[in-house]
Amino acid sequence: MSTSRRRLTQGLAAGAACLALPAGLSAPAAAAPSARSSRTPDSAALQAALEALVQWPVAGAVCAAASPAGLVELAAGRRSTASPAPARPQSVARVASVTKAMTATVAFQEIERGTLRLDSTIGEVLPGLWPGRESVTLGQLLNHTSGMPDAVWVLMDHVSLWDLPLEHVRDVVARSYPPRELVELAKQDGWWFEPGTDWGYSNTGYVVAQLMVEAAAGRPLSSLIRDRVFRPAGMHRTRLEEGALVRGAEMEDAAVRPGQTMRLQTIDQSVFAGAAAVNATAGDVVRFYQALMRGRLVGQASVDAMVTPVGAARAAAYGYGIFQVPDPVRAGEVLYGHDGGGFGSASLAVSSRDGSRAMAFTFVGRPYWAAGANEVWPRQTAVLRAAMSLSGTAGRPGGSAGRAAAGAAHAAVGGTRLG
Incomplete structure (x- = not known):
């Protein structure tokens, strides 16, 4: 289980009954929102809570x-x-591995169509892709029990986020990576564990799942996931970005x-491919x-x-592209x-x-040192709790796509993982 996800689960379990805002944050009227499309009690x-999150090193955030x-x-x-320039409720942000549930959805669509199975193997669908690992299944790739190494870890020179030179980050995201090149990069590491015996988070596992889906459907994931x-789902401002646009x-x-602050003005998201390359508004992620x-x-x-x-x-409390966490406002759920x-x-x-309660948030200005991540962490969980505590009138529903009159976004889980 990744450090960030363990922190999320433990933090919510410990604080399920504690819905107070962070110390020093008083009533909502005291906040001076940068931007919003609606404001209700x-x-x-x-x-x-979102305003409290946006303190250095965090520059801005969107939430739905x-x-x-x-x-x-x-x-x-x-x-x-x-x-x-202020963040806007409908600003598009990179949602990273929130993508995985979307890619897994397309995989399950192919399973429903009968072109793939959870036990379909790499060898059956992509013969020759990874000699010696032909028996790894689609299901193992989707729930991170394959043991497949991660190309992102190779590209980061096996260095923790806290110790990684920011110039190296800039160089890594400046070029394009075809999916099969990511597979070849991952092969530079040894296989983590025998398939099915453990859990290890691998972005490259999702890249291979993408290749299996594309082989079965005869179309690229970018068009499959769009259509x-x-x-x-009515996600009209969302795309799987295969470049740096x-x-x-x-x-x-x-x-x-x-x-030190390094702006990443353009990131070639092919480094993540179907594992983590979706750009979206927070409202679209909720949809x-x-x-x-x-x-x-x-x-x-x-x-x-x-x-x-x-x-x-x-x-790891991980299904296929989806993990489970305790509900911070409803004990036992x-x-x-x-x-x-x-x-x-x-x-x-x-x-x-049942989809009746959902939230998404993203912030920009990620701390690359442990104390900074620890400082931002409680602000993130406060946003989650406040979002899942909404009740009563929450704005007007709008349009056939189920839109409302408000804004956009999604937040972050502290830790060192990329993807």
Whole structure:
């Protein structure tokens, strides 16, 4: 289980009954929101928590939350560490490994179509891709029990985020990586463990799952996920970015240490491919989880399978592209979602099983030192608690796509993981 996910689970379990905002943060009226598309009594506490999050090293954040009353989308701070331009509720951000649930959804669509199975092997679908590991299954790739090494770890020279030279980060994200090159990079490391015997988070496992899906469907993942996930879920400002394109006023990643800030103005997201390369508004991420949980993207039997940890993945509370965390406001209940660790941002998205309560947030200005991550951590969990505490009127529902009159975003889970 990754450090960041363990912190999330333990922190929520310990604080499920404690919904207070961080010390020093008073009533919502005291907050001066940078940007918002609606403000109601119910979203005021969430706006206040978001404003509290946006203190150095965090430059800006976007957040969306849904309750039975509707959807609110909010923002705080700036889009960039170098610009006074405010973050907007519908600003697009890199959501990193929140992508994994979307890629897993397309994989389960192929399973429902009969072109793949969870026990389909690399050797069956992609003969010759990884000699000696032909028996690794799609299911093991999707729930991180394959033992497949991670190309991102190779590219980072096996150095912890805390010790990584920021110039090296800049160089890594400056070039393009075809999916099969990522596989070849991962091969430079030894296999982590025998398939099915343990749990180890591998972005390259999702790259290989992407290749299996593309082989089965005869189409690239970028078009599959657009047509089968983004469009039916009403995610109109979301894309799987295969290069370094920035469109308009997007949130800008930044890696931050005391005395050093590195703007990552363009990141070639092919380094993550189908593992973590989606750019989206927070509202769109919430729409995804609501559509998924309500059976609009795959059948409910597939959703049940996706949210259920099996085998060695039980220890990590990880299903297929989705992990489980304790509900911070309803004791004994569970939320389903995923976190994301970008090179200069962090994200989190979770949902109740019925999709009636969901949230997503992202912040830019990721701390690259332990004390900074520890300082930001309680602010992130405060945003999560405030988002999942929404009740009553939460803004007007709008449009056939189920939009509301508010903003955008999604937050972050502290730790050293990338992807």
